[in-house]
Amino acid sequence: MARLPLYLRALSALSERGVPTVSSEELAAAAGVNSAKLRKDLSYLGSYGTRGVGYDVEYLVYQISRELGLTQDWPVAIIGIGNLGHALANYGGFASRGFRVAALLDADRAVAGQRIAGMVVRHMDDLEQIVRDDHVSIGVITTPAPAAQGVCDRLVAAGITSILNFAPTVLSVPEGVDVRKVDLSIELQILAFHEQRKSAVDPAAPDLPAAAQPAASPAGGPAGDLPEVMPA
Amino acid sequence: MARLPLYLRALSALSERGVPTVSSEELAAAAGVNSAKLRKDLSYLGSYGTRGVGYDVEYLVYQISRELGLTQDWPVAIIGIGNLGHALANYGGFASRGFRVAALLDADRAVAGQRIAGMVVRHMDDLEQIVRDDHVSIGVITTPAPAAQGVCDRLVAAGITSILNFAPTVLSVPEGVDVRKVDLSIELQILAFHEQRKSAVDPAAPDLPAAAQPAASPAGGPAGDLPEVMPA
DNA sequence: AGGCTTTTGTGAACGTGTGCACAAAGCTGA
DNA sequence: TCAGCTTTGTGCACACGTTCACAAAAGCCT
Missing domain, CATH: 3.40.50.720 (NAD(P)-binding Rossmann-like Domain)
Structure with missing residues (x-):
């Protein structure tokens, strides 16, 4: 699973603070995921938790490190x-x-x-x-x-x-x-997309700007020429 | 959708080569996705394709740019x-x-x-x-x-x-x-995980290394101390 | 020793995203 | 004008990941 590195990091932080055990609830909060999801992910590695107590931090760090192949360089x-x-x-x-x-x-x-x-x-x-x-x-x-x-x-x-x-x-x-x-740039574009959505009250850009009409497209145009239309 | 930037990049490349129109099949291949998925994504923006022909490259570049909010800076x-x-x-x-x-x-x-x-x-x-x-x-x-x-x-x-x-x-x-x-580091760890899976023929690491037994854990240990167990 | 509390592990419902397959639509050429 | 070909747009089924909810297990306190 792609979330194991996230858990590993959270566990390492706990380990450095000397925390001996952690519940799925706490660890899930630290990793920013749902606790049921975390338990399911961990159960995929085996049953390494203790009911009523939680997970042994050091032990779990080792198990995840091993699963991820981090015991070798x-x-x-x-x-x-x-x-x-x-x-x-x-x-x-x-x-x-x-x-x-x-x-x-x-x-x-x-x-x-x-x-x-x-x-x-x-x-x-x-x-x-x-x-x-x-x-x-x-x-x-x-x-x-x-x-x-x-x-x-x-x-x-x-x-x-x-x-x-x-x-x-x-x-x-x-x-x-x-x-x-x-x-x-893809990450930034996704952020821009959401940012635009938030301020979606502004006058919507035109659907059919004159500069970008599909009819009679210049075809051979050396492009890179994004229509410079800037809605108001 | 998080794939729009990918399409936009592929379309920009086509645009620079002067390609006037592109089919969903071609564009999907360029973006590395399924063609049905691509059509569905694009139809979410509106019906900007022409059946029997494909999509107008310049026009689609503009539409996606607008959707992503890239018409402003x-x-x-x-x-x-x-x-x-x-x-x-x-x-x-x-x-x-x-x-x-x-x-x-x-x-x-x-x-x-x-x-x-x-x-x-x-x-x-x-x-x-x-x-x-x-x-x-x-x-x-x-x-x-x-x-x-x-x-x-x-x-x-x-x-x-x-x-x-x-x-x-x-x-x-x-x-x-x-x-x-x-x-x-998360990306690298995910790669390492898959890399380890590929060479899974090697002698599996022990499930319970002495250094990481959960019983009698040192608890207060100043950690950062990943068990230095290196299988073989 | 036994009940109570806490927390795991997991069965089951849910929602989302994916891909197939096909009908509708548009273009082309005769 | 009409048949035939190409390609879009989308209904539908499926698979996957997510979340809820709960029973089983373990520790703790009296």
Whole structure:
């Protein structure tokens, strides 16, 4: 389940405060979910609670860590050392939970060779060798969108089956390869959508702005030209 | 719907290539979804397709942009100018679609005053004033986790009702405020989970490691001490 | 020892989202 | 004008995730 990491984080916080046991109600509140859902999720791992008492925090932390595979470490390669790749390389959150940044790669030979976060950036040419030698199991793509699919293909060909994609593209991968995507502009657009709904009292935008009539569409127009219609 | 931004991106790409119309089948493939689902999503906006032909690309781009509220621009404030905040400030993906970084803020007076991405970083003390004067409608939290809830509360008090949270915490907000979260380590943990499942042939970790027996738990232990059990 | 309280684990109802399949609609060409 | 082809829009069934509600279990207090 995709909620286990959330529970794990809440449990870790409790653990640091020295709390020995926690009820499903408390833990659910901390994770922001329904308590019945939480119990069902945990029961999927086995019966690790004690009725009338709750769950043993330390024990549950271990069980979830094990289920998530965090008892081993996962070497991660970051491909594309631009703004975001740079930030991720320096991000402390990786190492804290079983993830280790094993390699940084970039297609630009001016970037390759630089030291970032204590590591030397390698060139894309070495991708296959690095993946093999360092047993990299997870690839993080932080390249520009046009390069993402090509990088993805090379990662898959090199044997990687888990990819975290920050590039704003839909990656196509063969069966058996997991891709998760993080897309900032999509998140913002969803927020904008809801924000607009809240202030829906304003005069609604016209359904058929002259600039966007479907009839006689310019067809070949080099586009990018969003109609600049700005409702009042 | 949360898929509209995906469609919009695919449509924009088609638009740039000068494609005049597109069928639900093609667009669905580009967005990586089922064609029936796509048609249903689009029909929710109204009947903008032509049977036997497909959808007019430019027209649909406009309709979706309007639905998402992208025909107006949304001033965004980034709070917490660390690695990630720095990267986001320089990220071009914001401006490209109706979003404008209106302000950068940080609690550290050594950071406030610096110029980043052509803007002067302001101090947190000015948050309320900045939100009011610049009509900021979306707050992006890139602070460390412990500071996130406090920042969130101040944003909400200042009148912001949409928050994009990068800090690894569950934010609690009053009714009517939308929070979306982007959590790198959760994404990685989900990948690790599936990765472990794939290689599930390895000798399973023990169910009851001595280090994590629930009986006689150390209780007050200052935790953070994940059992260091590493199966084999 | 036995009843009372607390809390888990889960059966069952509910709601939502997904995908199939097909009729209606529009275009094209003769 | 009309037949035939293409593609949308949607009714329907299904599967999944969510939530309620409660019985069984465990601890505690008298």
